[in-house]
Amino acid sequence: MAGMSSKRLQKELSKIQGTLPPGITLVSAPDLREWTMDISIIDNPIYPPHETYRMRFSFSPSYPIEAPEVVFVACTSPERKIPLHPHIYSNGIICLDLLDSQGWSPVHNVESVCISIQSMLAGNSKAERPPGDAEFVRSNRQRPRDINFLYHDPKRAFAGGIVF
Amino acid sequence: MEESHYLNCKSRAQNYNPPVDLRLLDYVSIYDNNLMCAICRCPFVDPVVLSECDHVFCRDCIRQSWNSNTSYTPLGPRGDCPTCRTPAKLGPRSATSKILVNLVDELVVHCPKRDDGCKAEVRRCEVQDHVNIYCGYTVIECTDDDCTLPVRRKDAAQGCLHFGVSCLSCHKELQKWKLEAHWRSECADRRVHCDMCKSSVFYRDLEAHRKEACPAMSVSCPGKALGCTSRSKRGHAELHAKSCTFAKLAPVLLKQQERLDEQEAAQKEMSRKLEVLEGGFQNMQGILYPPGVETSQRSADNSLTPSLQERLFGSGTAESTTPTGTAAGYDWTESAVDEDAVSPAETMHTAFSSATSPRQRAAPLPPGPRPADLPEPFSSDFDIASPTGFPPPATNGGPYASPLHHLLSMHESLRDEMTRVSSALSELDGRHSMQILNENLRTREEISYLAAQTAGLQRQVHWLTSSALQRQQGRSPTPGASSSGAGGAMMDAGAGAGVEAAVGAVSTAATALRGAARMVNVGGNGSGSGTGTGMRRGTSEEGRTKL
Numbered sequence: 036m037a038g039m040s041s042k043r044l045q046k047e048l049s050k051i052q053g054t055l056p057p058g059i060t061l062v063s064a065p066d067l068r069e070w071t072m073d074i075s076i077i078d079n080p081i082y083p084p085h086e087t088y089r090m091r092f093s094f095s096p097s098y099p100i101e102a103p104e105v106v107f108v109a110c111t112s113p114e115r116k117i118p119l120h121p122h123i124y125s126n127g128i129i130c131l132d133l134l135d136s137q138g139w140s141p142v143h144n145v146e147s148v149c150i151s152i153q154s155m156l157a158g159n160s161k162a163e164r165p166p167g168d169a170e171f172v173r174s175n176r177q178r179p180r181d182i183n184f185l186y187h188d189p190k191r192a193f194a195g196g197i198v199f
Numbered sequence: 200m201e202e203s204h205y206l207n208c209k210s211r212a213q214n215y216n217p218p219v220d221l222r223l224l225d226y227v228s229i230y231d232n233n234l235m236c237a238i239c240r241c242p243f244v245d246p247v248v249l250s251e252c253d254h255v256f257c258r259d260c261i262r263q264s265w266n267s268n269t270s271y272t273p274l275g276p277r278g279d280c281p282t283c284r285t286p287a288k289l290g291p292r293s294a295t296s297k298i299l300v301n302l303v304d305e306l307v308v309h310c311p312k313r314d315d316g317c318k319a320e321v322r323r324c325e326v327q328d329h330v331n332i333y334c335g336y337t338v339i340e341c342t343d344d345d346c347t348l349p350v351r352r353k354d355a356a357q358g359c360l361h362f363g364v365s366c367l368s369c370h371k372e373l374q375k376w377k378l379e380a381h382w383r384s385e386c387a388d389r390r391v392h393c394d395m396c397k398s399s400v401f402y403r404d405l406e407a408h409r410k411e412a413c414p415a416m417s418v419s420c421p422g423k424a425l426g427c428t429s430r431s432k433r434g435h436a437e438l439h440a441k442s443c444t445f446a447k448l449a450p451v452l453l454k455q456q457e458r459l460d461e462q463e464a465a466q467k468e469m470s471r472k473l474e475v476l477e478g479g480f481q482n483m484q485g486i487l488y489p490p491g492v493e494t495s496q497r498s499a500d501n502s503l504t505p506s507l508q509e510r511l512f513g514s515g516t517a518e519s520t521t522p523t524g525t526a527a528g529y530d531w532t533e534s535a536v537d538e539d540a541v542s543p544a545e546t547m548h549t550a551f552s553s554a555t556s557p558r559q560r561a562a563p564l565p566p567g568p569r570p571a572d573l574p575e576p577f578s579s580d581f582d583i584a585s586p587t588g589f590p591p592p593a594t595n596g597g598p599y600a601s602p603l604h605h606l607l608s609m610h611e612s613l614r615d616e617m618t619r620v621s622s623a624l625s626e627l628d629g630r631h632s633m634q635i636l637n638e639n640l641r642t643r644e645e646i647s648y649l650a651a652q653t654a655g656l657q658r659q660v661h662w663l664t665s666s667a668l669q670r671q672q673g674r675s676p677t678p679g680a681s682s683s684g685a686g687g688a689m690m691d692a693g694a695g696a697g698v699e700a701a702v703g704a705v706s707t708a709a710t711a712l713r714g715a716a717r718m719v720n721v722g723g724n725g726s727g728s729g730t731g732t733g734m735r736r737g738t739s740e741e742g743r744t745k746l
């Protein structure tokens with residue numbers, strides 16, 4: 036399993052290092068566990084075209100059977116902010132069905148995930164955070180992979196049900 | 200190779216070499232993307248067709264994908280197609296096209312031991328046989344009869360290699376049969392090729408080479424922060440920096456940014472200080488003029504004035520000695536005005552002058568904790584001019600460099616006013632006690648004058664009594680005495696008794712006067728003059744001797 040995971044990531048990496056769709060760039064892939072990607076959004080006034088957002092992909096040894104963990108990260112040099120979106124918490128956690136264990140499919144890959152998130156931002160019309168953002172950011176100590184379960188918990192209905 | 204030996208080798212090899220996972224192979228052949236499994240991104244291994252949608256995956260891939268999120272069902276593995284999400288189950292092996300299986304089996308792959316050095320390229324269907332039987336880099340059991348340790352097949356002929364050696368480069372201790380693999384992939388001192396610039400570097404330096412030296416590594420322009428998006432190979436970076444305006448500006452702007460940050464920090468500090476000062480100032484103003492003072496004070500002003508007047512001008516003397524009292528009052532007022540001429544604040548002047556004529560006062564008095572024996576009007580009333588604000592300090596009329604300076608100077612002038620008020624108050628206190636003392640003195644003089652007169656009367660009465668007695672004795676039958684007759688004595692005896700009674704009355708009056716004098720004296724001591732007692736004694740003595 037681990038062998039297949041790294042084999043596939045190697046293949047993806049060599050493809051990504053070659054060509055990528057516009058607005059998506061590979062920042063670093065020091066190993067086959069954690070990559071950083073930058074995306075920028077064209078054609079949406081909420082996200083200025085010169086602003087770039089940084090995502091961190093973390094792969095488990097079960098990738099691609101298991102979804103990678105994808106979060107937005109903020110940093111200062113170069114400046115990267117967490118994009119404003121009703122499904123992106125201000126700590127960078129993305130509430131996206133595709134990254135959920137139910138919504139994930141092993142046929143997805145890093146490039147397709149990037150494209151999905153890019154289009155999710157491009158189609159956004161509300162410059163706001165998810166409801167309960169401050170409370171969630173303050174209380175959450177779990178990794179996104181573990182929170183996914185909560186997204187579909189009826190008690191946390193405000194965060195659930197995002198399907199593309 | 201003998202048949203028995205071959206079989207022996209095969210069984211031994213299988214012990215050391217697990218079956219090859221065909222999804223991990225590197226392909227020599229260029230294969231069509233249609234032969235590629237969407238999950239592992241390799242040409243299909245044991246391809247299987249899904250019953251509903253005809254999508255094809257490797258058997259292991261689809262099993263793993265379904266096992267991870269679907270529970271076991273007795274009807275065999277089933278789940279959603281990873282590609283189209285159609286619920287499906289695995290089709291039978293016969294459903295898979297023979298052509299597809301043949302196509303993927305015919306693909307040529309590198310030997311999985313390629314990293315160890317095997318250069319063999321074989322058809323994928325034969326790769327397991329190659330590893331098991333032919334590959335020189337497959338690990339088998341040592342050919343030495345007494346040794347069961349593993350050794351690579353190509354080295355097996357050299358006899359038992361299971362003895363310790365040390366690497367010539369890194370001096371690591373290891374067994375001889377592992378030395379070649381060590382040089383190939385472990386030794387920190389081995390030469391490797393940088394995959395960017397193809398130059399040969401020591402493995403231990405590779406990381407540093409990539410980060411700092413590799414001319415093929417692309418680096419961003421030094422002016423990247425300013426917006427230059429150019430990235431160029433390290434070899435060309437300098438050339439770009441020479442022509443790039445951003446790169447030239449970067450150090451200057453960086454320095455400016457630093458200074459800007461410094462200034463900002465300093466500014467923050469200043470504003471914090473200002474805030475503290477403002478808070479302190481507000482507190483002081485709150486202490487001086489609490490809210491809701493104006494109205495209550497105004498009503499209190501009228502009731503306050505008469506008692507004030509009485510305190511200032513009545514001075515407690517029952518007699519009409521007002522000239523002295525007012526003289527004393529004017530005396531200190533004048534000196535206070537003199538003091539005002541020295542101090543620049545004219546507010547003090549108005550306060551003092553209004554104090555001298557309390558009826559003319561129109562402005563409310565600032566309240567506050569104040570000893571009861573202090574006269575009310577002696578406090579500065581800034582609020583006459585501006586009830587809410589603070590009058591600009593009178594020390595200079597020029598414009599202020601900044602609000603902070605203004606505030607500071609106001610603070611300073613306020614402090615000055617405070618010291619002036621307190622000194623005026625203490626001086627007033629002194630004057631007041633002096634005045635009381637003077638009053639006491641005069642009262643005492645009066646009393647002692649009265650006492651002396653009483654004493655004179657007493658003496659006269661004594662003299663009258665004694666002369667009457669003499670006259671009586673003269674009249675008595677005793678010879679040598681005066682010529683006064685016994686009849687006169689008889690008559691005078693009645694008069695003598697009347698005089699004795701008068702003398703008694705006068706002396707009780709004198710005692711009462713002394714008692715009054717003592718009480719006044721106690722009052723004088725109470726007002727704080729230590730020398731009062733001595734002075735009283737001196738004056739009363741004086742008064743007595745005067746008569």
Ligand SMILES: [Zn+2]
Pocket residue numbers: 222236237238239240241243244256257260
């Ligand atoms: Zn596969």
Ligand SMILES: [Zn+2]
Pocket residue numbers: 249252253254280281282283284285
């Ligand atoms: Zn399908």
Ligand SMILES: [Zn+2]
Pocket residue numbers: 310311312313317318319329330333334335336
């Ligand atoms: Zn081989």
Ligand SMILES: [Zn+2]
Pocket residue numbers: 341342343346347348358359360361
């Ligand atoms: Zn051996």
Ligand SMILES: [Zn+2]
Pocket residue numbers: 366367368369370371381382385386387388
């Ligand atoms: Zn070595």
Ligand SMILES: [Zn+2]
Pocket residue numbers: 393394395396397398408409412413414415
């Ligand atoms: Zn290099």
Ligand SMILES: [Zn+2]
Pocket residue numbers: 420421422423427428429439440443444445446
């Ligand atoms: Zn540049």
